[in-house]
Amino acid sequence: MGILGPYTPLTVLACLLLLRPLPSPACPAACRCSSGEVDCSKHALHEVPQNLPTNTSTLWLGYNFITVLGPHSFPSLPGLLLLSLPHNHLGLIHSQALVGLGALQELDLSHNLLTVLSPETFLPLTSLATLNLGSNRLGELEPGVLHVLPQLRALHLQDNPWVCSCGILPLWRCPEPTTAPLLCTLPWEILVTLYPIMAFGNESFRQCQETSLSAQHYVIFLIIGPFSFMASIFFCTFMGSIIVVYHNLRRESHFWRRPHIGKGHSGRATRL
Numbered sequence: 001m002g003i004l005g006p007y008t009p010l011t012v013l014a015c016l017l018l019l020r021p022l023p024s025p026a027c028p029a030a031c032r033c034s035s036g037e038v039d040c041s042k043h044a045l046h047e048v049p050q051n052l053p054t055n056t057s058t059l060w061l062g063y064n065f066i067t068v069l070g071p072h073s074f075p076s077l078p079g080l081l082l083l084s085l086p087h088n089h090l091g092l093i094h095s096q097a098l099v100g101l102g103a104l105q106e107l108d109l110s111h112n113l114l115t116v117l118s119p120e121t122f123l124p125l126t127s128l129a130t131l132n133l134g135s136n137r138l139g140e141l142e143p144g145v146l147h148v149l150p151q152l153r154a155l156h157l158q159d160n161p162w163v164c165s166c167g168i169l170p171l172w173r174c175p176e177p178t179t180a181p182l183l184c185t186l187p188w189e190i191l192v193t194l195y196p197i198m199a200f201g202n203e204s205f206r207q208c209q210e211t212s213l214s215a216q217h218y219v220i221f222l223i224i225g226p227f228s229f230m231a232s233i234f235f236c237t238f239m240g241s242i243i244v245v246y247h248n249l250r251r252e253s254h255f256w257r258r259p260h261i262g263k264g265h266s267g268r269a270t271r272l
Contacts, residue, residue: 026051036079040064048073055079062086062108069097076100084108086132095120106130110156113137119144132156140167163187166208168197 027033028049031040036057040049045064052059057079066088073094074080080101090112098104104125114136122128122145129151138160146152162168162184171182183194 027053041084050075052077058082058084060084062088064088066090067092069093071096072099073097074099074101078103080104082106085112086110088112090114093117093121097121099124101125103127105151108132109136110134111136115139117142117145119148122148125149127151130154130156133160135159137161139163140165141170143170146170157182161185162197164195164197164200166205169205169208172197172200172205 027038028040028051030043030045031038031049031052033039033053033056036053036055037060038052038056038058039060041060041062041064043064045061045066047066048061048069052075054075054077056077059077059080059082062084063086066085067090069090069092071094074097077100080103083101083104083106086108087110090109091114093109093114095118098121102124105127107125107128107130110132111134114133115138117133117138119142125148128149131149131152131154134156135158138157139162141157146155157171158181160182162171162182164184164186168182168184182197184197185194
């Protein structure tokens with residue numbers, strides 16, 4: 001028995017286990033992981049890998065075949081700061097696709113097929129400072145997209161088919177975050193001509209209403225329209241039936257009130 005006692009080897013082993021560095025989180029087979037950076041680009045992926053390391057701070061997903069970001073497309077990544085998704089075939093982003101990415105500061109969605117963006121999609125990104133939407137198929141931008149990003153400092157919107165209409169009013173009002181001149185086209189022109197959005201004056205947007213109708217309003221209008229049409233047909237049919245019945249009753253009442261010349265009267269007149 002040594003001076004340090006019989007439990008010395010066990011104590012030393014326990015200390016060595018405690019001092020051993022923790023194993024690094026698993027890395028997806030199609031990715032390369034190093035010090036919080038995960039590179040999954042150029043691997044023909046059709047969806048976001050789910051077994052990403054929880055300590056991921058940078059995620060590269062460019063040059064893949066991702067077409068849709070569905071609800072909760074990403075695992076919980078509380079430390080993710082940069083998400084890059086350029087050069088995919090992304091055409092739809094669900095309103096709950098980016099839940100759990102509250103620390104995200106930079107998002108690259110350029111060179112995709114996005115045509116519309118919902119403000120609800122960006123609600124979880126309260127720390128987002130840079131947003132790249134360049135080279136998509138956006139024709140207009142909802143005002144709410146910018147309103148839900150209070151920390152936004154850089155907005156890339158170039159190379160989109162912006163339409164010179166009220167839909168570009170949010171872009172015209174917020175020129176500071178944009179990093180490149182934006183151009184739009186008039187929808188009724190046969191020959192495509194590009195006009196700088198920031199060159200328009202106040203009078204160009206005078207006819208634009210301050211409040212725009214939401215999708216719920218349009219649904220209500222679509223429901224009320226056919227209903228009111230059927231109600232008007234029913235009302236007209238009902239009133240027409242009442243008028244016809246009224247005229248028939250009136251005609252019968254006049255018939256019964258009219259004096260009738262009997263056969264006796266006709267014989268008497270003949271004798272005279």
